[in-house]
Amino acid sequence: MSQPFRTEKGGRIDRGAQLSFNFDGETLQGHKGDTLASALLANGIHLVGRSFKYHRPRGILTAGSEEPNALVGIYRQGDQTPNMRATQVELYEGLEAISQNRFPSLGFDIGAVNDLMSPLFPAGFYYKTFMWPKAFWDRVYEPIIRAAAGLGKPPKNPDHDKYANLYAHCDVLVVGSGPAGLAAALAAAETGARVILCDEQAEFGGSLLSEDGATIDGKAASEWVAETIAALEAKDHVTLLPRTTAFGYFAQNYVALAERVTEHLSDPDPKLPRERLWQLRAKEVVIAAGAIERPMVFPENDRPGILVADAGRTYLNRYGVKVGHKVLVATACDTAWQAAFDLADHGTEVVAIADLRHNPPENLIAIAEARGIRVERGCVITGTNGRKRVSGALLGRVSPNGAVSSAGEVTCDAILMSGGWTPTVSLYSQSRGKVVWKEDMGAFVPGLHVQNERSAGACHGVYGLTETLADGYAAGEDAAKAAIGKTAKLTYATASGADAGTGGTLGDLPHDRNASRVKAFVDYQNDVTAKDVKLAVREGMHSIEHIKRYTTTGMATDQGRLSNMNALQIASTALAKPLTDVGLTTFRQPFTPTTFGTFASTSRGDFFDPVRKTPSHDWAVAQGAAFEDVGQWKRAWYFPKDGEDMHAAVARECAVARESVGLFDASTLGKIEVVGPDAAEFLERMYTNPWKKLAPGRCRYGLMLNDAGFVIDDGVVGRMAEDRFHVTTTTGGAAHVFATMEDYLQTEWPDLDVWITSTTEEFAVAAVQGPKAREVIAPFVEGIDLSADAFPHMSVATGTFCGVPCRLFRISFTGELGFEINVPRRHGKMVWETLAKEIEKHNGVPYGTETMHVLRAEKGFIIVGQETDGTVTPDDLNMNWAIGKKKADFVGKRGLARPDLVAEGRKQLVGLLTEDPKVVLEEGAQITKDANPATGTPAEGHVTSSYHSPAAGRSIALAIVKNGRALMGETLNVPMPDGAIPVEVVEPIFYDKEGARLNV
């Protein structure tokens, strides 16, 4: 018969519902209501993993989310999710789990050799060992460390699961559904407050689910839980969230909850998400997170079969599982005695209760003696035996002066231990509250409050069932009063049994073994021993934050909930400083590991970032265009034909645009409508250029600086009317320019009568460029005289195009005759397709951003962000012509007079020609005087743009070079890995220097 460690009766499992599951290839049986951990224990399996560093066999240590050892991979939908805590994985039919960090098998693991070599792996091992040679890092150390690091294997495929996200508000959030949490929820709900009660477990009740001895208001604890949940469920204003972890507490009572929706189901509804992220804003919070039991730090305290005592009691009372047949209980506090009594009452042999204290309470001793249990006082475990399962323990007698003498050996197949209780103050700490030390309890408890929260029950340092319930009711009343101003006094339930115990210990325990040879674990998950913490102190780590990072203690996924207090005491002793002077490390979010999927929610794939498309997008896709991302925009990059590569396609597009005509989608350019009586004055202040004399119907190139004097944007501005301007910006700068304009308008010059509106998305813009441009557009234009005299370069007019309203600009970013047709966006597709057909009559081409870049570079037109980097002035760009000299002020004018901006030796825009016309320089390459400059020689400048130019018949480049204008005709060098490339400094213009092609 399977499940040899299952009790005859009792527990909350459904004994009628048997479930099959698979662990490391073996099929096993469990019951509905089991966790994977309890089902494994029922089958007598303690060994579930290998430890992180030493590959020591490890078993299930706890019954909760703080579990450090029992991390397994779970198969779901053909892939496995690593590092799931077996203590939280609910059993379902067909569940498949694998152990981790072992090769080739859990029973025989080659990595376990690390344990024998452990003297070679002290604290700070990585820092000490892999120092040199430096070249070994990339090829030797890092690959080895990476291969050995981590426990589980990451899944190989994209996450198949869905995740959901929701925002919620409530009056009172109660975290934790033990006695304090339930009482708080009852009290708060009674007032009519909107209450959310969440608990990380599948069932509400917390410690009450494994509390067999106590009664509340005369009822069994489990019965009281059921009635309480029913009462809460009956209220419409109460939301109950099981399997929901409050993992992060942020500013202004913003609490993040992760709800596990389908993970516990064997055949979940595919419409449902795996997890749901609740972004909750709670007016008031009650933290009822309970306390966790500390392991005792004695030599070999990590063998499979050694658990914390309350976990042993939980497995017995809640899951009907005995952790062993011969159990040794080692403790320093009262509560573990109850675990021993419960086990004895279920027929398990309790071989001894070894209490560190010399005088444990007499009433407990009497109960033990009545059950015939051997009691050892002033007794510690000094070592354990057994490789894959504990088989016995060495006992030691602690004399009042602290010396330890052997007290014999006992045989056992499980050990329950209890070093006392640590209040779970993680969420409270995340709320930025400051804990205070309670000497009498040997614990940190909540102190100063920063946010609207209060703790209740064990996490508040309140123990004993009646006291815990009272603390919970009071917290619920207080929270509701603060949230909605109402009170409703409930009669507090009272309990009998489950009284507060006494006792507890911190730090490592004394023993009579060779201290340098034994391992007493403090942080199980990171394999940190008491010895490591002491070594860190000896090596000069005196702050707990340093000790934590040097040893990695407390850096496990439980954020140190299990290990921190023991580590702190060991450090405190080693430093000979009071524990409170050593300090406590910060508890960070998340409280328990939270999947990336939960954070990402639906923001994946197409929903990760918005995609902006122009009206010609679909047409360009159909033409086989290659695209590039420009911010969120998808822009056609080039239009390859007949298997052309980019180089060939761009060369053809460039040539045709200059010979005949090219069509380019300029819709992405930023557009801002500036309107009002003071519109011209506003532009005078925002741009370097003068605007007041610009006549309606004319355009001007505008240069925008920041107040430091550096170029931040540029674009053509058309004056549509006396009080109305059509401003264009760079594609990438549109949002920033608009925000900057708003900033000055609202905060510096609120007296100006101007409105600005972003019209980027209102207009579709088709640029028609080339000698045939006028012929191409003429058939579709009405209401505008296109002749050179009536509509010269830098003109703008309104009319219709293909019968739709248009703003027609005669401007050019290519050096050719050019028009930009702005039509309402809804007509953009029609206009584009009309023009695309029309240019075919002239053997024209559509061209993309790459050709646009080449054509403008041939003319020496800058691109802000390419030729400029935020430290470039108009003078650096040879653009002093764009500055309105007579203006008293504009943004950047004062900055331009700063000493550094008028100093000699600034970098200036020049052209570069390589000696070999076929060599195209790399953009961003550094420029030096010497071909082989000495190491450390500062560069003279860098290449900003570089292309093969069809018009020039050779490579061309633009660059920013120190004193560049004075270096015309000189040779500089561009050092590259294969040797320096000599370049000649030339004027930054490579085609039609006179601009004759524009005036046609």
Add this chain to the structure above:
Amino acid sequence: MLLIHCPYCGVERPEIEFSCRGEAHIARPADPSATTDEEWAEYLYLRTNTKGVYAERWRHIHGCGRFFNAVRETVSDKFLKVYKAGEPKPDLDQIAKEAGK
């Protein structure tokens, strides 16, 4: 995520609707050309960067679009006061005292 009260909309809204634009009450000199290099550098670059009670500019960029000023305690992230652009700078010491900082 912080909740911020917009003095123009009159409501609290989540932080993602806002953008912070640095220290408040740094007025652009009325006649920049009359400033010395030191004065201009101070206007451009020097900020108090207080640890404690600090007046700063915010914009309800994904809401009404308005710029306003807020007094924030930079350690606790608590907003102690919000007010419209153009209103005088409040007495930060007084606000700090009232907030018990």
